[in-house]
Amino acid sequence: MRTQVAIIGAGPAGLLLSQLLDAAGVESVIVETRSREYVEARIRAGILEQSTVDLLRSCGLGERLDTEGDVHRGIHLQWPRERHHLDFSELIGRTVTVYGQTEVTKDLGRARAAAGQEIVYEVSGTAVHDPETERPSVTYTGPDGRPGRIEADVVVGCDGSFGPARAAVPDPQTWERVYPYSWLGILADVAPSTDELIYAWHPDGFALHSMRSATVSRLYLQVPNGTDVATWSDDRIWTALATRLGHGQDGWTLNPGPITEKSVLPMRSFVQQPMRHGRLFLAGDAAHIVPPTGAKGLNLAVADVALLAPALASLLRDKDPAPAEAYSDTALRRVWRCTHFSWWMTTMLHTSEDPFDAQLQLSQLRWLATSEAGATGLAENYAGLPIGF
Numbered sequence: 001m002r003t004q005v006a007i008i009g010a011g012p013a014g015l016l017l018s019q020l021l022d023a024a025g026v027e028s029v030i031v032e033t034r035s036r037e038y039v040e041a042r043i044r045a046g047i048l049e050q051s052t053v054d055l056l057r058s059c060g061l062g063e064r065l066d067t068e069g070d071v072h073r074g075i076h077l078q079w080p081r082e083r084h085h086l087d088f089s090e091l092i093g094r095t096v097t098v099y100g101q102t103e104v105t106k107d108l109g110r111a112r113a114a115a116g117q118e119i120v121y122e123v124s125g126t127a128v129h130d131p132e133t134e135r136p137s138v139t140y141t142g143p144d145g146r147p148g149r150i151e152a153d154v155v156v157g158c159d160g161s162f163g164p165a166r167a168a169v170p171d172p173q174t175w176e177r178v179y180p181y182s183w184l185g186i187l188a189d190v191a192p193s194t195d196e197l198i199y200a201w202h203p204d205g206f207a208l209h210s211m212r213s214a215t216v217s218r219l220y221l222q223v224p225n226g227t228d229v230a231t232w233s234d235d236r237i238w239t240a241l242a243t244r245l246g247h248g249q250d251g252w253t254l255n256p257g258p259i260t261e262k263s264v265l266p267m268r269s270f271v272q273q274p275m276r277h278g279r280l281f282l283a284g285d286a287a288h289i290v291p292p293t294g295a296k297g298l299n300l301a302v303a304d305v306a307l308l309a310p311a312l313a314s315l316l317r318d319k320d321p322a323p324a325e326a327y328s329d330t331a332l333r334r335v336w337r338c339t340h341f342s343w344w345m346t347t348m349l350h351t352s353e354d355p356f357d358a359q360l361q362l363s364q365l366r367w368l369a370t371s372e373a374g375a376t377g378l379a380e381n382y383a384g385l386p387i388g389f
């Protein structure tokens with residue numbers, strides 16, 4: 001096959017990139033290891049920044065998002081016996097929207113199918129060749145076991161944290177932080193017990209009450225690394241959530257319900273730079289991972305491709321290489337801002353064995369809850385800085 005842009009990975013970054021490129025008159029082909037059904041059912045992120053929502057709307061993906069997405073004005077910050085609401089809308093005039101990554105991926109999948117996008121699902125052995133030349137290519141084994149090759153002007157690695165594209169950049173600089181705790185996450189068929197997300201500091205460990213819809217709740221508990229999910233019965237999970245989220249305080253109750261999904265997610269920060277090598281570009285989790293506490297992973301992937309699509313259109317359509325050459329440096333400014341914010345939220349809210357750390361965390365939380373300057377900083381980062389920041 002011959003195309004202008006060969007994209008590896010049909011997650012949110014790869015699918016949205018092909019949508020934006022198509023709108024700019026640039027053609028692409030995507031290869032993906034999983035099936036379309038698998039990709040669309042993968043439970044992951046659920047909070048969209050204002051600029052992500054604006055971008056999805058601007059490229060024709062706003063219909064279901066506007067009817068089914070739930071706009072949140074802010075978040076609740078909590079520690080024992082105290083709960084405070086931070087109103088982003090009042091503080092900075094921006095909001096976030098609860099709309100699952102599964103739904104974003106379904107909307108993108110439908111839009112790409114309607115546009116006749118070439119996507120080869122269920123490939124294996126994907127490899128990048130000749131990124132230093134103007135004729136890079138991607139090879140793979142197709143679902144029928146036959147070898148495939150895509151010759152392109154540009155290859156984009158949107159293949160997430162375990163894909164091969166990152167390794168095709170020689171001698172990159174990398175930074176990594178592995179946190180000494182994980183999240184036990186559940187999906188439950190029960191109406192959320194809160195109007196907006198509750199981020200709770202507790203001596204037993206952090207807890208988060210999030211949601212996916214009016215009938216589905218998403219909740220998380222801080223657990224030690226290496227936790228076996230089988231050691232957490234449904235009862236044990238709901239009891240720990242009730243304690244950490246403050247069931248019974250000021251008349252607030254946590255409503256338990258049937259748990260439909262349970263998994264343990266390790267927490268890691270990772271950045272690789274540069275995000276470009278010759279005609280190979282990296283976007284989304286292929287170049288950076290953040291712990292989910294700041295709800296940034298999906299939004300960063302969107303911000304990367306929002307920068308990359310016009311840069312590739314300039315390169316391939318208008319023969320202007322300047323935006324593509326600037327892509328890595330420009331994208332990394334936001335990547336590092338979000339990396340810092342995600343690290344800050346994580347280390348402020350997760351408890352360690354250290355009583356000194358606990359006092360610092362509580363002091364920081366009290367400041368955020370009572371100082372407009374503090375709250376504004378959190379709001380600006382959480383609801384998201386403009387694309388191109």
Ligand SMILES: Cc1cc2nc3c(=O)[nH]c(=O)nc-3n(C[C@H](O)[C@H](O)[C@H](O)COP(=O)(O)OP(=O)(O)OC[C@H]3O[C@@H](n4cnc5c(N)ncnc54)[C@H](O)[C@@H]3O)c2cc1C
Nearest residue numbers: 009011012013033044045126159160284285295296297298
């Ligand atoms: C378990 C989990 C829970 C998460 N929860 C949250 C959350 O609550 N909040 C939040 O903000 N973020 C969360 N994230 C992060 C967020 O989901 C990611 O940041 C987001 O999916 C990034 O999109 P992406 O397209 O860059 O990568 P991905 O979504 O990982 O997509 C990459 C795609 O590439 C494909 N691929 C991989 N290797 C190859 C190959 N060799 N050839 C072809 N295709 C390949 C993969 O199958 C996948 O479809 C979570 C991530 C995980 C893993």
